[in-house]
Structure formats: C-alpha cells, structure tokens
Amino acid sequence: MITSLHRIMVIGRNTLTEAVRRKVLNVLLVFALALVASSVLVSQLATPDLDNAGLFDPQIKFVKDFGCGAIGLFGFAIALLSTAQLIPDELEKRTIYTILAKPVRRSEFLLGKFLGIVFLVVLAVALMSIAFSLSLYWQEVRAMAYADSIYDVGFSNFPEVVDKVHRYEAEEAQIQARGGDAAMQTQAIRALDEKYRREEAGGGAAKNSVEEETNWERSKDTVEAYDRDVRQIHDQIRDPQLIEAILLIFAKLIMSAGIALFISTFATSSIFTIVTTFLIYLIGHLESVARDVWLQRGAEVTIWQSGLLGLLSLLIPDMNSFTIVDEILAGNHVPWTHTFDLLGYAGVYLVVLLAVSIVIFDYREI
C-alpha cells in the first residue's frame, strides 16, 4: 500500500515537473496582466458614487467578479489542456512503456498522472489567488484614499478628528460596560462629551460654545459616516466568503480535469478529449436549467423527459450548482455547510470517475 502510494507520488511529482518545465504556468502572466488591466480600467471607468450607501460597491464587485471569473477561466484552460495531453503524449512518445515495464500498476500510473494535474491546478489557483488578493488590496488602498479625500473636506486635520472620535467612542463604551445606575451613566457620558467638545482638534478653533457644539457634533457625524464606509469597503474586500468561492472554483476545475482524464482513457486524440469535455461542461451547466424548465410545467413532464433528466444527472455532473459562487460575489451569505456539500459532491463524483477510468485503462491496448 505504502509503496503503491509512493509510486503514485513519484509519477505525480514528475507530471508537475513536466508541466512547470514546459512553462505551462507562463499563461498565468497573461492572467496577471488581465487583472492589472481590469483594475486600471475600473478605476478609469467608474467614479465612486457618494449618494449610494455602498461607496465602492460596483467597482469592488467588478474586480471580484473579474478576478474569480479569470481564475475559473485560466484554471479551466490549464486543467483541460494539460489533462487532455497526459495519455496521448505518453503513448505517442512511448514513455508509457518504460514506466509500465517497471513494477508499476496501470492504476498507479493513471492516478499518479492525475495527481500531477491536481498539484498543477493547486499551484495555479494558489498563484492566481495571490495575484487576486493583491489586486483587491490595491482596490482597498484606492477606495480608502478616496474615502479620506471625500470626508476630510472642512477639516484641517481629518486623521486627528477620526482619532479623537474613536477615543471618545472607546471611553463611552467603557462607561457603558461598567454598568450600574442608568442615570449615573448618562451623566458620565455627558461629562465625557463635554470634555471632548472642548478639546481643540482638527475641527478648527471655535469662537463660542454654540460653534464648539456644532463642530463636535459634525465631527462625530462625519466620522460615523466615514467609519461606515470604511467598514463596507473592508467587508466587501476582506470577505472570508471569497475563500469558499475559490474552493468551489477549484473543485469545479478538478472535476473538469477528472472528466478529461476519463475521456482520454478511451479517446484516440487530445482534440476529441478537449471538445467532449467542453461539451460535458456545457451540458453540466444546462442540465439543471432544463430540469427547472421542465419541472415548472408540472404534470406535462413525460416519462421520456424525466428519464432523460435522470440519465443526464447520473452521467453528467451538475456544474450549475457551482454557480453559487455568483451569490457569494454578489455579497449574499452562503453557509459553509452548503459549500462542504458541494465539495463532497465533487469528491464523490471524482472517485467514481477515477474508478471507471482505471477499469477502462486497464483493458486498453497500448
């Protein structure tokens, strides 16, 4: 068992080395360029919308959509093209003979090759995610700079004002946390408010107590609005749900690679594998749409339609359920349990696919 895993690992590592040395990952440079271009584009096209509650919503959403879309697209290209060539290359160059003449089972060869593709996709998705994070970080810096530039109008030293209001809020929270008599608390907060109002800050020197009051209230309101916007920017950019999105994209890529491997165990050319995998990918997206349309008609579903749907869903993976990524990108909450369900579905599908591939490959004349 251990020696078997060792051999799978050796073949997997060799497959990854091959892809890396053949500079497959260079295509990611195009990905990086596309990301930079999209960020620059969005900064030029869209002007931040002050009136809306979410200051940078459309821009940040665009960058997230574009980033995740590009990871999916480039990942799909890398996974599909590399997997489709795995077996034809080995057969054509007859390197497969040298491996299978060694004490290596065919199943180990196939699993090793697939493991290499998994390594490759992990590496590619990791590198793209890093680039994606950097582009998001850049958006955040840009958004923060813009927020600063909007809110500091009328303040001689806005950061100091922000600092002052934050200190006030912290002390206020302390008082509230202490608890005790409600009347005492109100009095303490009023005293605190008085103290801060008098404190000279970036709000400009007050000529009288009325102006003092106005300045302080304006400071509090502005910083509150500013904080709300900053929080929104952070919430959107540092969204932990993006990890779910990337995991789901990865699962979809590995499923696509699994389909390509399965087809290449009996295909005679890599073009056939690529085209067929692509078709299955498309059908996998349309399958649930067809199901929805037919099921909406209720009683009209014929036995043929339901039979066809049943067969399709058995043979072709439901790729459309992975479009839940769009929900995540739209800012809607997708629970981790749902993500784990989908990952589990991908895992089970992959195990079945690999098992069938091994059986077919075992019988193939090479």
Place this chain on the structure above:
Amino acid sequence: METPAINALAVETIGLTKRYPLTWKRKVLVALDHLDLQIRPGEVFGLLGPNGSGKSTTLKMLLGLVVPNEGVARIFGLPPDSLAARRRVGFLPENPYFYSFLNGDETLRFYGKLCGVTGTALEKRIEELIDLVGLQNGRERPLRSYSKGMLQRIGLAQALIHDPDLLFLDEPTAGVDPLGSAQIRDLILRLKKMGKTVVFSSHLLEQVQEVADRVAIFSLGKKILEGSLDLLLTESRDTQVQIPGELDSVRQEQVCRLLGQAGIDPAGVRFSRPRLSLEQLYLRTVQTQPGVSLRDSQPRP
C-alpha cells in the same frame, strides 16, 4: 499466487498468440502465431526477423504490456504482468524516448524511485550506471539535447536501475553509429558475464553473431528457425587453414600436391586472403584517433 518456480526458465512461452482485428478491412492481423520459446537463465538470446515479423509484439507480451489472445508466457515462472515478474525485468524500448525535460541523473532517479530504489542506494546505483554506460557528460544535460546514441545508453541505464536478472532490449543499436553500437555490444557481453539473461532484437546480424548464444528467426509472426549459433552457423564439414604470409601460384601448386598426397582432392581446395569486415576496419580506424578513448568502448574487467 505469484510464487516463482524453483530453477524456472528465464522466459517460457507456450502457444503465445496475438491477433489484431482490422475491423475496417474485416480481416485479422496475426502479429504472433503460436510461439513456443524457452530461454535459460544466463543466456543471450537474439530475436531476428524482418520488420513486422512479431519481435516487438513478443517482447511487449513478455512485459505484460500486451495481453495475448492465446497461450501463456512466464518470466522466471511468474505471469509477465505481475509486479514480482517486473521487478526482475529491465526493458529498453525501440527508439526510446524519455522525458525530454529531465536530465540524465533525474531520469535515472525517477525510474529508480518507481522501482522502489531510494536514498543513498539509489544515488550509488546512479553513479555506477552512469559510469557503466559512459554518460558522464550527460548527467546535467536535459535529454532533449541528447544524441541518439546517448538516448540508447540512458535507456540501458534505466533498464538496469533496479539490477534486474533479465533484460529485454528492443533494437538496442538501431540508429546508433558503429562505435556506439560496438559499445552496446560490449555492454551486453559484460551483462552476460554478470550472469544476466539478455533477450534482444536486432537487424545488425553481424553484431547478433558476436554476442548471442542462441537465436530465433521470425517471419510473418511465426518462429521459423531456432538454435545455438555455433550449430546454425557451422557450415558443412569443410576445414579452413590459415597461414601467415602470402602464397604465390608456385607455392599454391606445391600445397595442392601435398594435399593430394594426403588423399585430399585438389579440385576442392580454395585459396583466399582473409578480409576485415568493414565494421572492424571502421572501429580500428576511429578508435585510434586522438580524443576517442578506448576505455569507452572496451569492456572493463
């Protein structure tokens, strides 16, 4: 169960047959037709025959790469597709291609690990094999920059990485220059001295003659002749005598007369000068050139 028979033959086939259906022509191609073969441990066995006569198919079936339609094959008494059999077998395919992105050392390391050789034992083995096949200049170079001869030699090294008892070499000298193929021939002789069994196919009959103990000749998927080279090549019952120096016609007549006195019919006596083969001439010329070391082509003790 994969229990090896004691004192088993290195290779044994009984009625081994491979047919390929040509569906579009509604015909069946018989690549190998009921082959019976027995090769003893320690033998050097040559498979001869024109292209398409079934030599490569035989080797592939002996490696478990191709499944026979009929008959059985055994390697040291084991089924060829068992891991136990393949642990004892090394294979050099015809026109070998390896992973062109790996260098010489990496190639051997990869195949070694597949055979379960690891760590310092593997590194030591790589040193030995690089030395054995004379590839010191190819260790760090990617295989895509290798010459044909270098590819054959790295192919031999990978076939030997796990120290197998039996070697299958498919056209080991095809496309290699005469010096390179002489080196491969010497290597086969060295392997024989080490007690290995070598089964190889070749079109270069003179080389087969120099190394093989026994040969089988194939044609159209059938074995048509098999036997020891000594027996097969010893022609009639004539005797050849070799004398130093030239014989002019006068002395030739004297020799004929003397033979006549011994009761030999002078009409059957032929005089000729021994000739070098072109290969011998070539090797002798090239090897005495500066820069070509004899060490590379001579088997080391």
